[in-house]
Amino acid sequence: MVTIRDVAKAAGVSLTTVSRAYNPKAVIRASTRERILAIAEELGYVPNLSARSLVTNQKFVLGVFFSNLRSGTPETFLSTVINSVYEVLPDDYLLSVNDIAHLTNFEARVQMRMAGVLVVSQSPADDAFIQRLAKAQIPTVVINRDLGEPNSYNVCSDDRLGVYQAMAYLAKAGHQRVGMIAGLPGYTSAQQRRQGFDDGVRDYGLTRVAEAMRPGDYSVQAGREQMTAILQLPAATRPSAVLCADDDTAVGALRACYQAGVSVPEEMSVVGFDDSIYAAMSVPALTTVKKPIVQMATAGITKLLALIAGENDAVVHKDVIAPSLIVRESIADRHK
């Protein structure tokens, strides 16, 4: 293994000078640095991060935590977030992917070794973990869920607005009677989406069909069951469109329609939320509100890196990103 000594010897300088060559803010003559770096390169020298960590206490791992990898994590999240992180990850950092629900050995794995943590949070169940990070003074940014906590760093999407846009589209497409299959009770996202629905109904003068306002839990099963219930209503009193709290729910709803012989979108329009990978694949392809995962992840990781760099004052505590409507095939144009 070639060490800093070897480079120093080869370059005819001291260890310190070599060390300085690798520290961007060290005082060193530019020509010296270049010469050293060239020689180091040639020798195949790679700085030993363990040694550096030992003395500087710096860490070179960025942790990304998901609420629960075994179930419930929209799969799209994983690859999207990981990709976004790599987009801006410094060259000597490693990216570690973890699962909050099944984490063991917080001290050794997180506290001792992670320079910062990006939490992709799905539910309040993560709060204990988030607080633990705060207590351990680990730079942390939480994305995907509105924490409603002014001291933390948080990036989330404006779900209310997203649904509101969908409602606008529905109204413009000539829909009048609408229903909704809700999200998990207690979840901020569920409340916000419901709010967007209610605001849309109000502002666009739509009719909320009481029997078609159904509970849900962000699952395919719920989507199927609740849509099946909605389809029991006589066609005349049924809503012409149902807003589903997320794409899983919508996929379930689509299945219910299929099984009931109700064609989508001709007899029933369905809207989702997330733009999960199912959305484009479903039959018919799902019109849905695209959650801005890429933007959240990018903004989050950028914040995080700034925090790690100690630029806390320059970092805004909260970003709210607007989702966008992705129009596919599951909403009928009733004007035709």
Added chain:
Amino acid sequence: MVTIRDVAKAAGVSLTTVSRAYNPKAVIRASTRERILAIAEELGYVPNLSARSLVTNQKFVLGVFFSNLRSGTPETFLSTVINSVYEVLPDDYLLSVNDIAHLTNFEARVQMRMAGVLVVSQSPADDAFIQRLAKAQIPTVVINRDLGEPNSYNVCSDDRLGVYQAMAYLAKAGHQRVGMIAGLPGYTSAQQRRQGFDDGVRDYGLTRVAEAMRPGDYSVQAGREQMTAILQLPAATRPSAVLCADDDTAVGALRACYQAGVSVPEEMSVVGFDDSIYAAMSVPALTTVKKPIVQMATAGITKLLALIAGENDAVVHKDVIAPSLIVRESIADRHK
């Protein structure tokens, strides 16, 4: 920060003894070890891995590499593999998720810091990377692709057998005329699946419909286009079932049927491969061959840990795991 010194002082022993308490194979009186561990626990001592690494040269990061996270990685892989790894990951290891196609700084990130690497390989494009790992002497296990290289450690699935089982099922369900939309030319998996198809046709006396033997590339688009082409055939000469090289292809095929007004499975049966997350969600739900990802990942990581532990002789170079058929709704029973 509480260090080994603090523990030593509190326990009235030397640094060395504390160190030994943490090394399972060190010679130390059991009672001493217990006492020290208890005191350490109480003080909140956590061994500093940087320091340990510095002297022992051990690494405490396990790398998992995917061919390409930005596109083409079946999303199911990610969470499944990560979960399987955590199932057996030692408590002080970190799991780092990486992308072969976009990896930078191999030396600092991989060579210097990873104790071992699990490669989830999709294509021969990964070979250069795999060779680099070998050159750097990093314990490596490749899963998901048959490397056909006796010196490496490799876990893959018997795709031929999987398809063969599907063919058996098709034959038993009364299908006679069959077609196939193939995988990416040049890929081992594509060849193996084709082989399974051919073997099935031969052994079960089926009829291969020449016009329904189509090229493909493991994409939804290809599935749609090729199935559309197949559906041009007059119903009488069409196959009653089409085997798709993977689930993406099958989902595309399903869409083509939907758009052509051909009902699945009544008028056309479709089989996939992988058991991706789409499979259960599609309409109708896809009957498919389940790739044994969990088993491959578990076997792979177990092998890898053994290699890291230096037990090379005890590790079998190659495992081949049998896939299983998952019966859902996309194959018709023609006996009815």
Added chain:
DNA sequence: CTGAAAGCGCTAACAA
């Protein structure tokens, strides 16, 4: 079974 001492590769004062 336990302790003393040396040193892993690097950075950070402090001098020069």
Added chain:
DNA sequence: TTGTTAGCGCTTTCAG
């Protein structure tokens, strides 16, 4: 702008 020196926290000989 560069070099000298003293550790960072730990493991590992080698004695005892």
